[in-house]
Amino acid sequence: MPSAKYTRKWLWRWRSNPLRRHDDIVESWIVLAVWAVFAVGGVVAGLVTAHAADEVFAQQRAERQPVRAVLLDNVPRAGPAIGTTTDRRATAVRWTTSDGSTRTGRTLVDAGLKAGSKVTVWQDGHGRLTSAPPDPTEAAIESGFLGATAAAALGGLVFAGGAIARHLLDRRRIDEWGREWALVGPRWGHKTS
Structure with a gap:
């Protein structure tokens, strides 16, 4: 029964043993x-x-709420940049907040869009642009x-x-063992012949 033997070996610290130290x-x-x-x-x-x-x-x-915005600039389509997985560019947009005020800001949109195109952007509760x-x-x-x-x-x-x-x-x-050996070791140092 190997599992019982392993359990006894694993629990050796808990058993009463004269060699067990504090x-x-x-x-x-x-x-x-x-x-x-x-x-x-x-x-x-x-x-x-x-x-x-x-x-x-x-x-x-x-x-966060989606809002329709208008692109203020053309978004050129450029060659794929190294290390990017999407073709999105930062550009200026204009949108109307829920209180009716008009705001402008920069956000990421798909490349290749023309100025005046409508896109969906996300705004927080204060009307600021944020990510989806x-x-x-x-x-x-x-x-x-x-x-x-x-x-x-x-x-x-x-x-x-x-x-x-x-x-x-x-x-x-190890320090305790060294101190004990310093006491016992010299007695073992004599020669038997």
Whole structure:
């Protein structure tokens, strides 16, 4: 039964043993705490981050509104730039806000359009140009990614803290071993012949 043997080996720090040191008990509690914080804290951090991001995206969808705007300049079609995936250019547009005032600003539009063309732009609650809010699918994917990143970051910090604590315990054990060897070692130094 290999699994029972592995379990006994894994739990050696918890068993009564005359060779067990106080540092071994401290290390076992550190390992247990690290795994508990990793499991529970990672899930909580991931869920809280994903929920917060989802709320931000929902708020953006609620307050950003599409508006029809008129291009003020021609948007030349240029050759594809290296590293770009879309052919969009920044240009000046004019639009009317919900309170009836006319505004101008710069935004990204598709290349190749002529001045006077009508395009759809997005404005925030204050009438300023902004980017389009993510749709629910994009928001869910990004929220999930942010939650997973938060959980991984917390896990990395927890494991790093546990590794530092275990390293300090190892140094302490080595120092204790050196002190004990300094007491016992000279007695072993005599020659037998």
